[in-house]
Amino acid sequence: MTLIEDLETPAVLVDLDVLERNIARQAERARAAGVKLRPHGKTHKTPEIGRMQLTAGASGLTLAKTGEAEVFADSGFDDLFLAYPIVGADKAKRLLALSDRIRLRVGADSVEGAATLSPAFGAAGRRLGVLLKIDTGLHRVGVAPERALETALRIAELPGIELAGIFTHAGHAYRQETPEGIEAVARSEGEILVAAAEVLRREGLAISELSVGSTPTAAHAMKVVGVTECRPGNYVFHDLSQVSLGACALSDCALTILATVVSVAVPGHAVLDAGSKTLSTDPLRPRASGHGLVQGGASRLSSLSEEHGVVEIGPGESFRVGQRVRVVPNHACVVTNLHDRIHAVRGGRVEAVWKVAARGRVD
């Protein structure tokens, strides 16, 4: 069996003990709240991890792009929701083919977008399940709550489309700097959705799914009465941003980057062989500050170039050329998107090497 110390660097490690604990905890939380858990697979993009989530009780997976759904369908996943406004006749064709073999739903936030999917399903005498996205404060995509009814009614009339519910993503939780701020965002996320569903139902629309959730807001949002489904993603791995947001402890971070110190030539710095091509330049949330933490100490990565991670050496710490370290990244989801493989480790050993099968499937 391969040992961690035998791996070439840089390499992505996932600690199985932590991963299993994260998966079990979120599943238990959803069970206790009485909502379905549909984890967002964008964080791992790895069928083996998705399977662990289903085994723990998830009802299916969430993904964003059609290409990701194709990869997971090929791996035997039969219930997927694309929480994204899918647009285009070319995508519709692929969604129709996917619908032949799995239960598939997608997001929409405009009549025009849904209308690009309608003809393919209509012509085939089929109906694509669509959830209307409601903007609950992030102001990225999604219709404003006061415009939800008008849009929902028109989408529901499109041939080949079944309006099955509404969903939201309260990504503005990542801008909150206090637990109270996050809790407030999470509650309003659920409450706005429940209120919007009431309006739509009063007009005769059959809104059966009310889907919310992100890792920082999940615990609160899933408790709002009327919410039926929760879609956190990052919780499988967690990362330094989740620690900063108070959504987890540092010991809950399952994903690290194994790296080697390649230079200490510049005083006060140690340079790792892991840069932005390994860690990405995604900022720390909620406040930008560095590019990762060297595990087991206080030294942080202060800047990245493509193949260099510059560590600002913490007080009382030292590094030597050739030394290996593990880095907790700012944002785990974008790290997996950079790598072909994840090493599943436990107690110094590599138990499995998983292919990040849906990596790069941005279409």
Added chain:
Amino acid sequence: MTLIEDLETPAVLVDLDVLERNIARQAERARAAGVKLRPHGKTHKTPEIGRMQLTAGASGLTLAKTGEAEVFADSGFDDLFLAYPIVGADKAKRLLALSDRIRLRVGADSVEGAATLSPAFGAAGRRLGVLLKIDTGLHRVGVAPERALETALRIAELPGIELAGIFTHAGHAYRQETPEGIEAVARSEGEILVAAAEVLRREGLAISELSVGSTPTAAHAMKVVGVTECRPGNYVFHDLSQVSLGACALSDCALTILATVVSVAVPGHAVLDAGSKTLSTDPLRPRASGHGLVQGGASRLSSLSEEHGVVEIGPGESFRVGQRVRVVPNHACVVTNLHDRIHAVRGGRVEAVWKVAARGRVD
């Protein structure tokens, strides 16, 4: 033949007319200056493009990581320089195998680092060509000029190592906000290297290679008398940062992202299906400002999440759901690292689809 309009989005496009012009211009510049051109392949990671550079007169390619060299060696490239402090006995083994089939040199900035490569080559009765990295002001890696002699003498004594030259990378040019600032960095880059070589030669070291260069500094640095080689990379594609730095015109940007507008639900914004998983979050240089420009207009991407590119709609412009646009990215090198394929286009047609063969080879 596939037309651009038939491609699924998001997709990476490279305009062949612009690519060919960029390659020819840099080759002509090096010829005129009388230096070897060894382009950094990290920008494209694509053997087909590396071959175009060789055909135009490049003496070989520069890369950073051992894994990239393995990919290019497999594709028939026989003269590579890894401009990176390679460290580790595991890497030494792979470098030795590479040296069996190609002319290979690597960088070093410490005796300790070079000492990890020495035993494998020494035991095989072979010598690995090493260039000592000199810090000419970036303060990332590289020995300070005043410490170059001491380090060079000790590296040169290592069994299995041949100290063949010195090199630098004046990445601090990317912080300069005026053409004069860039020119000053470029000149000092060359001049510091020439002065360091003189000191080393006086002590009997055979310093034959003096290697400099980046896309913004190349034109000036290659003209410093004594410099033998130049290693710009980004110039094959250019990007919005090079435009901001004055290193090229917008019309010199060969790489764009084809994307689809998926939402206009939030007033003032259009949202593209290309986010940080397509464009990366790398900031604009020298001053951070947005995440790319919609080609042919004034609208810029103001924020990115993984699958969403939020366009701040410019004055007098408008977007509709389903519309396709092309985005000029902040940093082209990290874009290719996110994608498996590049579409080589000319006049609306896709002439070739190239595999980004060395993508993700960070080890």
